Amino acid sequence: MTERGPLYLTTPIYYVNDVPHVGHAYTTIAADVLTRARRLAGREAFLLTGTDEHGQNIERIAREKGIPEQQHCDEISGRFRQLWKSLDIEFDDFIRTTEDRHKRGALRLWGALVKAKTPDGQAAVFRGKYAGWYCPRCEGFKDEDELKQPGNLCPDHERACEWTEEENFFFRLSAYAAWLREEIESDRIRIDPIGRKNEVLAVIRGGLQDFSVSRARVKWGIPIPEQPDHVIYVWFDALSNYITALGFADEDARYRKYWAGAGERFHLIGKDIIRFHCLYWPALLHAAGVPVPTRFFAQGWITKNGKKLSKTTGNVIDPVKLVLDYGPDAVRYFLLREGVYGQDWDFTDASFVTRFNADLANDLGNLVSRALTMVVRYCDGKIPARPALPEDGAAGFEVRFQTDAAPDDASGMRGRVLQRYESLDFSGALAEVWSWVSHLNQRIVTMAPWEMARDGARKAELDAFLYRLLEGVRLIASLVSPVLPRAASRTLTMLGLGVTLPSLADLEWGKLVPGTPLGTIEPLFPRLEKSDAGAMGSRPSKKKEKPLSESAPPGSSFPAAAPAPIPAAVGDKIDISDFAKIELRVAQVLEAEKIAGSKKLLRLQVDLGDEKRQVVAGIAEAYAPEALVGRKVVLVANLKPAKLMGVESNGMVLAASIDGRAVLCTFDAEVAPGTKVK
Numbered sequence: 113m114t115e116r117g118p119l120y121l122t123t124p125i126y127y128v129n130d131v132p133h134v135g136h137a138y139t140t141i142a143a144d145v146l147t148r149a150r151r152l153a154g155r156e157a158f159l160l161t162g163t164d165e166h167g168q169n170i171e172r173i174a175r176e177k178g179i180p181e182q183q184h185c186d187e188i189s190g191r192f193r194q195l196w197k198s199l200d201i202e203f204d205d206f207i208r209t210t211e212d213r214h215k216r217g218a219l220r221l222w223g224a225l226v227k228a229k230t231p232d233g234q235a236a237v238f239r240g241k242y243a244g245w246y247c248p249r250c251e252g253f254k255d256e257d258e259l260k261q262p263g264n265l266c267p268d269h270e271r272a273c274e275w276t277e278e279e280n281f282f283f284r285l286s287a288y289a290a291w292l293r294e295e296i297e298s299d300r301i302r303i304d305p306i307g308r309k310n311e312v313l314a315v316i317r318g319g320l321q322d323f324s325v326s327r328a329r330v331k332w333g334i335p336i337p338e339q340p341d342h343v344i345y346v347w348f349d350a351l352s353n354y355i356t357a358l359g360f361a362d363e364d365a366r367y368r369k370y371w372a373g374a375g376e377r378f379h380l381i382g383k384d385i386i387r388f389h390c391l392y393w394p395a396l397l398h399a400a401g402v403p404v405p406t407r408f409f410a411q412g413w414i415t416k417n418g419k420k421l422s423k424t425t426g427n428v429i430d431p432v433k434l435v436l437d438y439g440p441d442a443v444r445y446f447l448l449r450e451g452v453y454g455q456d457w458d459f460t461d462a463s464f465v466t467r468f469n470a471d472l473a474n475d476l477g478n479l480v481s482r483a484l485t486m487v488v489r490y491c492d493g494k495i496p497a498r499p500a501l502p503e504d505g506a507a508g509f510e511v512r513f514q515t516d517a518a519p520d521d522a523s524g525m526r527g528r529v530l531q532r533y534e535s536l537d538f539s540g541a542l543a544e545v546w547s548w549v550s551h552l553n554q555r556i557v558t559m560a561p562w563e564m565a566r567d568g569a570r571k572a573e574l575d576a577f578l579y580r581l582l583e584g585v586r587l588i589a590s591l592v593s594p595v596l597p598r599a600a601s602r603t604l605t606m607l608g609l610g611v612t613l614p615s616l617a618d619l620e621w622g623k624l625v626p627g628t629p630l631g632t633i634e635p636l637f638p639r640l641e642k643s644d645a646g647a648m649g650s651r652p653s654k655k656k657e658k659p660l661s662e663s664a665p666p667g668s669s670f671p672a673a674a675p676a677p678i679p680a681a682v683g684d685k686i687d688i689s690d691f692a693k694i695e696l697r698v699a700q701v702l703e704a705e706k707i708a709g710s711k712k713l714l715r716l717q718v719d720l721g722d723e724k725r726q727v728v729a730g731i732a733e734a735y736a737p738e739a740l741v742g743r744k745v746v747l748v749a750n751l752k753p754a755k756l757m758g759v760e761s762n763g764m765v766l767a768a769s770i771d772g773r774a775v776l777c778t779f780d781a782e783v784a785p786g787t788k789v790k
């Protein structure tokens with residue numbers, strides 16, 4: 113942690129050829145956690161994400177959907193932005209390559225390159241012939257190794273590709289091989305993990321080819337001034353986002369601060385896009401006289417049950433569904449805890465449930481609730497007296513936390529955790545914190561505070577123990593806040609603290625003020641049932657529900673957000689992502705009957721398109737059962753099951769109430785059962 117100037121951190125900008133994927137969520141969560149950890153360590157950071165929207169694939173998809181390209185891009189880009197909001201990603205900017213600021217910036221970079229000379233005095237950009245296998249259906253060139261043999265077939269269309277040549281502009285990458293090698297070997301451009309660095313160096317040693325930076329046949333892109341029927345090659349276009357977002361077009365103050373003046377220009381990427389990022393991008397910038405990135409980290413691949421994630425085989429993990437079902441904290445925690453960042457790892461539903469229950473519900477959740485409940489019981493719900501320091505022997509939390517050491521001194525827990533975040537060892541940082549969670553849980557058992565409470569003479573001892581325990585909880589919540597922002601902020605609120613976004617100053621022992629009343633205590637992570645390990649994230653949307661926290665809002669299976677640091681609600685307004693948690697669907701009533709012993713309740717069997725459900729509705733006083741059969745109603749489809757008069761209800765029928773009399777919501781045109789209502 114010695115660099116000067118702010119951290120400028122980016123994720124790849126994601127293709128809008130499809131909806132977000134768990135791999136996209138993985139990179140973006142890691143980027144958010146690193147940014148938050150930097151801020152927690154008292155350093156400045158800026159996080160950029162966005163969407164990559166040009167190219168022939170987008171042209172084709174929009175054509176197939178029969179809508180303009182821009183409309184398609186708006187739709188999918190919105191899905192990414194929405195997912196990031198629901199995952200509590202605090203990005204500072206979101207760039208789209210169809211924005212004007214991007215196009216102007218990309219053209220400025222293009223202009224600089226067209227004028228640039230290589231170290232040996234040649235034009236950095238030149239006209240040349242691009243030759244390759246062209247698929248008329250894709251309207252694009254395919255790499256030779258992508259083709260299906262025999263017959264040189266396009267992998268997407270199974271149609272023969274034609275050998276075609278076109279005049280393009282090329283970038284003289286070969287002239288920058290020696291420079292790239294030196295920058296990478298010396299770590300001035302640092303590539304992690306080390307295996308990836310070696311891979312890049314091996315590519316350089318194998319010889320770098322000049323590459324084409326314009327395309328003649330693609331229309332959905334940024335036309336170049338030299339030849340307006342050409343557009344900028346989609347990778348050149350996409351990579352330039354990292355500077356265009358900061359206002360490169362006009363050298364804005366933001367660009368000067370976060371790119372030119374950054375302590376680190378750091379790109380998080382996946383292992384699939386290393387060559388573009390670690391070779392093309394620095395060379396393009398260097399040739400144009402623009403500062404180059406200082407650091408790359410390439411993450412590994414998530415597989416599911418040992419297999420590649422693929423829509424065609426149905427082996428998918430839907431991040432939107434995961435967040436809806438388990439909440440943002442659990443998803444953030446699992447993705448970063450389960451695998452080692454930088455390596456490949458396998459996602460299994462069972463391990464998600466195990467980690468949720470063992471780590472979040474049992475270890476952390478129980479520690480917080482036991483500590484707070486004892487304070488309610490034995491200290492009148494107020495922070496007890498602060499004991500003197502140093503005390504409590506080597507086992508004492510405050511001693512080992514070592515707040516007297518500097519935050520980046522790894523001899524204390526605080527320094528170790530912050531350093532692990534810093535080196536993107538997220539699972540290591542969490543393991544470190546969890547060793548303290550276990551330590552404190554054990555201390556509760558060995559110290560038996562309930563026995564101290566029985567003996568009036570031990571009151572001071574009890575107070576000292578509980579104060580230390582609460583401080584432990586507070587420091588743990590603070591250190592884990594980059595990964596679990598909601599749980600951390602809820603814990604700090606329960607501790608009666610006004611500040612719920614911890615800062616470096618909060619990572620000191622003894623900040624709790626004796627006499628402060630605790631906030632309302634509620635469970636952090638209610639346990640999941642074993643049966644919840646079914647087709648997670650990939651299950652169809654109509655499903656049995658998760659157990660809920662008593663404090664959970666209707667339609668959500670995870671506890672409500674704390675008021676800060678991520679306000680899900682502003683005043684009494686909710687964010688669109690909160691509304692998106694409620695799954696509303698058209699249901700057609702198949703059968704209806706009164707429930708014996710109840711004046712108000714009807715048992716309905718409804719058709720939800722591909723599923724039948726039993727629902728109990730309190731509309732018997734307004735509707736005769738036989739009048740309901742065949743009617744289409746609106747159903748809240750993702751409510752947890754509830755029993756009413758002993759009858760299970762899987763959802764809720766929407767109705768207005770006029771003087772206590774139910775009036776059903778209906779439709780003024782024909783709609784199919786199962787249709788989503790938004």
Ligand code: MSP
Binds near residue numbers: 124352382411415421
């Ligand atoms: N648009 C380009 C990037 C341009 S950046 C200038 C692109 N987009 S992408 O939508 O395909 O996203 C790629 C990134 O998503 C990967 O680099 C990786 O970070 C992440 N992942 C996609 N699938 C993944 C897994 N199965 N596992 C882990 N991460 C993966 O490439």
